[in-house]
Amino acid sequence: MKTKKVNTDELKFGENGLVCVIAQDYESGEVLLQSYMNRECVDKTFASGYVYYYDPASGLPRKKGEASGNTQKVVTAFLDDDKDCLLLKVRQKGFACHTGTYTCFAEQIKGEDNEIGGEMFGKLQRIVEERKKNPEEGSYTSFLFARGIDKIAKKAGEEAVELVIASKNDDNSKVVAEAADFLYHMMVLLAEKGVKLSEVCSELYKRNK
Amino acid sequence: MKTKKVNTDELKFGENGLVCVIAQDYESGEVLLQSYMNRECVDKTFASGYVYYYDPASGLPRKKGEASGNTQKVVTAFLDDDKDCLLLKVRQKGFACHTGTYTCFAEQIKGEDNEIGGEMFGKLQRIVEERKKNPEEGSYTSFLFARGIDKIAKKAGEEAVELVIASKNDDNSKVVAEAADFLYHMMVLLAEKGVKLSEVCSELYKRNK
Structure with a gap:
């Protein structure tokens, strides 16, 4: 584990004085x-640890989320x-898009809507943590949290054994499900x-x- | 599961006739x-299913990986x-960067080098699959593949039980490890x-x- 020293001297700004930034x-x-x-x-971003974007209207740096x-x-x-x-890999407070969606890339124009890839793990974590903070009647996740660690660990153990059993059979859809x-x-x-x-x-x- | 119809009519090209593209x-x-x-x-990207980028030198579309x-x-x-x-969420063949690294964002300028977040799952999958294709002497992963599903499933079962036991104790570092x-x-x-x-x-x- 080595902490990297920030070095933005290499950055190549375009003719308009800007670099492209992706927040992940x-x-x-x-x-x-x-x-x-x-x-x-x-400079402001790395000095403060919080992201500042260029505001084309004013020509000024604007701290992301300053108002919201x-x-x-x-x-x-x-x-x-x-x-x-x-x-930039960031910890997002609230949501990233001013329209109220978590990410600005909310409009899917190609693919299946369940084709989400490895990001589903982080998304699932967000959903589960949200349910822990705000329990909901009828939610299985809320039920698990209410029952506590013994119930949760028991279920995890059961599912692990079911995964082991599925792995001994030929039906991969069962492996996926378990x-x-x-x-x-x-x-x-x-x-x-x-x-x-x-x-x-x-x-x-x-x-x- | 609903297949989205490709609609790129909404895309707003800049004064230079270009839109920004992120490949993930x-x-x-x-x-x-x-x-x-x-x-x-x-148009070529969505017609063919393979990514074409704008080549500033020639002003022409160039299929990513056409040569490599x-x-x-x-x-x-x-x-x-x-x-x-x-x-664009893509299946990358080989590596994305012409320098030979998997991603073009290989130079970390801030953070700890193990701060990788949820992407580690997909990365781990790549490493494990690579080891399956190309076994290496002394590699534990290669050893597991050589021993086959009984050994692999047994180990998965053991680790699940160890996770359950760790969850009953107060040391969260053990939970992380298991x-x-x-x-x-x-x-x-x-x-x-x-x-x-x-x-x-x-x-x-x-x-x-």
């Missing part, structure tokens, strides 16, 4: 929004190989214990080193 | 590259709220069965509907 949800990997920064925005409270806190930052695009069952219950277990998915990911990363 | 790994959620398309690139074979196949596509940026252990073995199990993480994610998505 640190926990889930969802792409939240795409915008631009000038030099001042970049929906700020973006920078966890990590990456540069692309031609140094004209900045990728893996989904387990992962959902694991997410409830992690939320009950106050563990973030990203902590588990960091642990996996370390082991892979 | 469908399986893992990793942001692969940022580039631009003109109208012709957009490192193509990007579009799975799903999203528009942002102001319609000037296209987010969840990581389980998820790694689950990933080996899924790879052994030929199941993709994204299939599990689609299943989770359907249940959440």
